Amino acid sequence: MPTRPRISARISAISESATLAVDAKAKAMKAAGRPVIGFGAGEPDFPTPGYIVEAAIEAARDPRFHKYTPAGGLPELKKAIAAKTLRDSGLAVEASQVLVTNGGKQAVYEAFATLLDPGDEVVVVAPYWTTYPEAIKLAGGVQVDVVTDESTGYLASVEQLEAARTERTKVLLFVSPSNPTGAVYSREETEAIGRWAAEHGLWVVTDEIYEHLVYGGAEFTSIATAVPELGDRVVVLNGVAKTYAMTGWRVGWLIGPSDVVKAATNLQSHATSNVSNVAQMAALAAVSGDLSAVAEMRTAFDRRRQAMVRMLNEIPGVFCPEPKGAFYAYPTVKELLGKELRGRRPQSSAELAELILEEAEVAVVPGEAFGTPGYFRLSYALGDNDLAEGVSRLGKLLSEAR
Numbered sequence: 001m002p003t004r005p006r007i008s009a010r011i012s013a014i015s016e017s018a019t020l021a022v023d024a025k026a027k028a029m030k031a032a033g034r035p036v037i038g039f040g041a042g043e044p045d046f047p048t049p050g051y052i053v054e055a056a057i058e059a060a061r062d063p064r065f066h067k068y069t070p071a072g073g074l075p076e077l078k079k080a081i082a083a084k085t086l087r088d089s090g091l092a093v094e095a096s097q098v099l100v101t102n103g104g105k106q107a108v109y110e111a112f113a114t115l116l117d118p119g120d121e122v123v124v125v126a127p128y129w130t131t132y133p134e135a136i137k138l139a140g141g142v143q144v145d146v147v148t149d150e151s152t153g154y155l156a157s158v159e160q161l162e163a164a165r166t167e168r169t170k171v172l173l174f175v176s177p178s179n180p181t182g183a184v185y186s187r188e189e190t191e192a193i194g195r196w197a198a199e200h201g202l203w204v205v206t207d208e209i210y211e212h213l214v215y216g217g218a219e220f221t222s223i224a225t226a227v228p229e230l231g232d233r234v235v236v237l238n239g240v241a242k243t244y245a246m247t248g249w250r251v252g253w254l255i256g257p258s259d260v261v262k263a264a265t266n267l268q269s270h271a272t273s274n275v276s277n278v279a280q281m282a283a284l285a286a287v288s289g290d291l292s293a294v295a296e297m298r299t300a301f302d303r304r305r306q307a308m309v310r311m312l313n314e315i316p317g318v319f320c321p322e323p324k325g326a327f328y329a330y331p332t333v334k335e336l337l338g339k340e341l342r343g344r345r346p347q348s349s350a351e352l353a354e355l356i357l358e359e360a361e362v363a364v365v366p367g368e369a370f371g372t373p374g375y376f377r378l379s380y381a382l383g384d385n386d387l388a389e390g391v392s393r394l395g396k397l398l399s400e401a402r
């Protein structure tokens, strides 16, 4: 009897989300009564603002929302997203250029599925968010990494991007502010990169989900607006998760030229149909309202960011460039690898992260998850006391490394 693999090659090539895995392990240890402090989660620790929750409750009571609605999103939400995009990034789009998705994640998958044919290359700056490689692979695309490090604050130069370009390059993935590094490109840097992409006829997929989380003097620049030469070869990905503390509601969107949006909507119409109407109405309240809720969160995140970076840089063998956006710090721990620590000698950041979880009961995500071993990602979207306690436990343990 011929033995066929039970799981398709395409799907068995997908790895578990490392960030969710760390979070799950930390939560399991916590449930078992251990005082774990988790720096793994990529979500605000705040509840969703009350007026957004109220809009959802009202929607749940309205029979109109108990039925199927257009697969691409409620017309009033698409209109509000277009207006919000003009307000926040200066990009003028029609409601018909918006596709409402099940979180930013579905927008990522649909963007690559819609743009890529097998063998098409996507230039991706590493460290990168764990989901991109899987979405690119599943679409048949080939990811070409441009590796950055702490010496440039994890920013890629046009020269580096150009060195990665081949005849097969179709897309540049641009993410600023970045998960996992918190790097934010200046307007000048964004313009230079966008012009390079335009000059070579590349598409730009830009993930703007952290647009409102920038600190100090850093400013968010939308590459779609900054580089009009990109014309109709830009796809913007965004969502309500990070700005309005709405990770669990699962509403994101994709904005692009009408042919791309129409094709992606066809895909979604067969895959998932409309996003839950209750969640869409909550998102409508969010994007139609002001930005005071995110301003409050930003103040708290900024305070925690500064505390975390200061404390991390006090640990021998750890160096953390200042993150300018999102809510992550991305320190290098390369100097600690191979050293003796509590009777072990971790050789990789993954091994070191495991040791830290067991010995200090602190969960961090190793850089292996983001394409750059030798680093940790720590989210500072957690309470000030937990943050101070967690980093101080980390410091105490790592200071023992010999």
Ligand SMILES: Cc1ncc(COP(=O)(O)O)c(C=O)c1O
Pocket: 042, 102, 103, 104, 105, 106, 129, 175, 178, 179, 207, 209, 239, 240, 241, 247, 250, 251, 252
């Ligand atoms: C860079 C980036 N893009 C997109 C997303 C997707 O967010 P969601 O699917 O929760 O809307 C995330 C979530 O962690 C992210 O960090």
